[in-house]
Amino acid sequence: MTEFFDALETRSADEREAAQMAALAGQLAHAQRHSAALAEILKDVDPTSVSSRAALARLPVTRKHELLERQKASRAAGGDAFGGFSAMVRGPAMTRIFASPGPIYEPEGSGADYWRTGRALYAAGFRKGELVHNAFSYHMTPGAYILEAGAHAVGCTVFPAGTGQTEQQLDAIRDLHPDAYTGTPSFLRILLEKAAEAGVDISCIQKASVGGEACPPSLTAWFKERGVDVYQTYATADLGLVAYETPAREGLLLEEQVIVEIVRPGTGDPLPAGEVGELVVTTLNAGYPLIRFGTGDLSAMLPGTCPTGRTAPRIKGWMGRADQTTKVKGMFVHPSQVAEVARRFPQVGKARLVVSGEMANDQMCLQVEASEAAEGLSEQIEAAVREVTKLRSQVQLVSPGSLPNDGKVIEDARSYQ
Secondary structure, three states: OOOOOOHHHHOOHHHHHHHHHHHHHHHHHHHHHHOHHHHHHOOOOOHHHOOOHHHHOOOOOEEHHHHHHHHHHHHHOOOOOOOOOOOOOOEOOEEEEEEEOOOEEEEEEOOOOOOOOHHHHHHOOOOOOOEEEEOOOOOOOOHHHHHHHHHHHHOOEEEEOOOOOHHHHHHHHHHHOOOEEEEOHHHHHHHHHHHHHHOOOOOOOOEEEEOOOOOOHHHHHHHHHOOOEEEEEEEEOOOEEEEEOOOOOOOEEEOOOEEEEEEOOOOOOEOOOOOOEEEEEEEOOOOOOOOOEEEEEEEOEEOOOOOOOOOOOEEOOOOOEOOOOEEEOOEEEOHHHHHHHHHOOOOEEEEEEEEEOEOOOOEEEEEEEEOOOOOOHHHHHHHHHHHHHOOOOEEEEEOOOOOOOOOOOEEEOOEOO
16 A cells, blocks of 8 residues: 555655745746736736745735635626636636635636645545545535545545435445545534434444544544544635645645745734744645635644655644734724734834723733834834824833744733623
8 A cells, every 4th residue: 555645745845845936937927827816916026036935925915805805896897706816717627616605706627636635535544445425515615525526536436425414424324334534523523423322333434534623632532532533634615725634643734736834914924934823825726826825824834844754844733813803992903904013113023912901991002022122112113003003002012032922913802791
């Protein structure tokens, strides 16, 4: 049995970086030619000049809410439902169209394993000839198809179970004896609990690839106690597979066809390894070429390489949401505004806005790590906060490295009781 899905998983870090950077310039040129939205976003960019991560970091970040806004504006004008982001046209090159909450519409391109999840399933122990019980939703959203395509890439047969109808699903598991499960961890737990209550033997399922929600170590251990090895997959409807868990269970390994950055929330500024920030992803998918797409999810890069021998970089996994926009005294305050205040003062590193008090009595305190507390600095920062947010805030100067490394730029500490 082959230990790895393909040779890409074990290439050297330098080889991977060189290949991805070489492909990046071509992807940018392709996006400018075939995606109306990216032609506008990247209108002043020379693709040949973007051959390093430093050059990539100078490109604008497109966040999910901006994609939704572009799609809505385009549809209102009777234009493209994808807001100009798709590089495909309807027909053989575009096999399906999906809708995620918003709604945001996503195209699926042709070709085997379009979403690239075969690699994640293989790492989870899925093998050719096995039957997969796929309990992701087959209704409008792409989740079920994302995992089904990966199962087919591995050589598995798929039972399209979908969601709900627990009793019928247990009957199918009892009759068909699937080897593996794909779906949310919460529904897998429901199946196991209901099977135990009803006396239905579903011990044939010994491995699972789960996604769509958090699966903490305690829940993974709960599944293990019941004979199921569960591995996490991080994929989105826009990007396909981004990262996946391996038997080493040390973070999530990045997929081979994505370039991932961790940036300070509200900005496009890359953070050093270990710092918690927003996941920004660039895909090398020609059909839907998203460039510096802000996922809104928090994570951090892990040092070293995976003990399984796979050499791709790793992230800690999902660590919360980066969009910490909150309303203070009737006005929205955004992480980008906190970043704008910090950017005005060279001696300021990390900044964290703490909103406290009871409802209708909001108070703001901007905590800033300052390398030097020059006279009048607090007052200058207070003035900048008023200018940027139109709200008053106290300023607390703290020593570098003292703020938590949790990716929070805005902390809502108000009492809602």
